[in-house]
Amino acid sequence: MNCPKDNTPLATTQMRGIEVDRCSTCKGMWLDTQELDQLEDTVYAADDMKGTLIFSETPTAFVCPRCGAILNQFEYRLYGLVLEHCPNEHGFWLDADEDQRVLEFMQARDASMQRKSSAEGEWSKWLNRLRSKR
Numbered sequence: 001m002n003c004p005k006d007n008t009p010l011a012t013t014q015m016r017g018i019e020v021d022r023c024s025t026c027k028g029m030w031l032d033t034q035e036l037d038q039l040e041d042t043v044y045a046a047d048d049m050k051g052t053l054i055f056s057e058t059p060t061a062f063v064c065p066r067c068g069a070i071l072n073q074f075e076y077r078l079y080g081l082v083l084e085h086c087p088n089e090h091g092f093w094l095d096a097d098e099d100q101r102v103l104e105f106m107q108a109r110d111a112s113m114q115r116k117s118s119a120e121g122e123w124s125k126w127l128n129r130l131r132s133k134r
Helices: 033-041 098-132
Strands: 010-015 018-023 029-032 054-063 070-076 081-085 091-094
Touching: 010 029, 018 033, 029 033, 033 091, 033 098, 054 081, 081 098, 091 098
Parallel strands: none
Antiparallel strands: 010 018, 018 029, 029 091, 054 070, 070 081, 081 091
16 A cells, blocks of 8 residues: 555554554555544543544545545544545545544543533532422
C-alpha cells in the first residue's frame, strides 16, 4: 500500500497495541475501519456515547490505498477535525498528529461524560433532600 498523499510505501507498525500503516515521509497513517474505533477505545470505550462519526462528506483528490477509490473528507464527530475515509469502508487516513487530536477529543468526551454523570448524581441527591423535607 502507498500513502494517498505522497505515494510513499506505507510501513506497518504498532501504535497503542493497534497495527497501523504509516508513511515515513508525511507521518500520516492509514487505519483500517475497525482500527479508528480501537484507537478511540484506548481512552474512551463507550461507543454509544461517542456520537456520529462522519459529517459533511466531500470527495478529495486522494485515493484509498486499499482499493483506489477516491477518498472522501469529513468532519470527525463535529469536532472541527477533517479526516479522509474510503467510501468502500476500507479505512481512514489521518495526517500527521491527527491521531493525537482524536485521542484528545475522546479524552475530553470522557471527562465531559464523567462531569455530566456527577452533576446528575448531585441533582438527584438535591431533589431527594427536597422531597424528604415535606
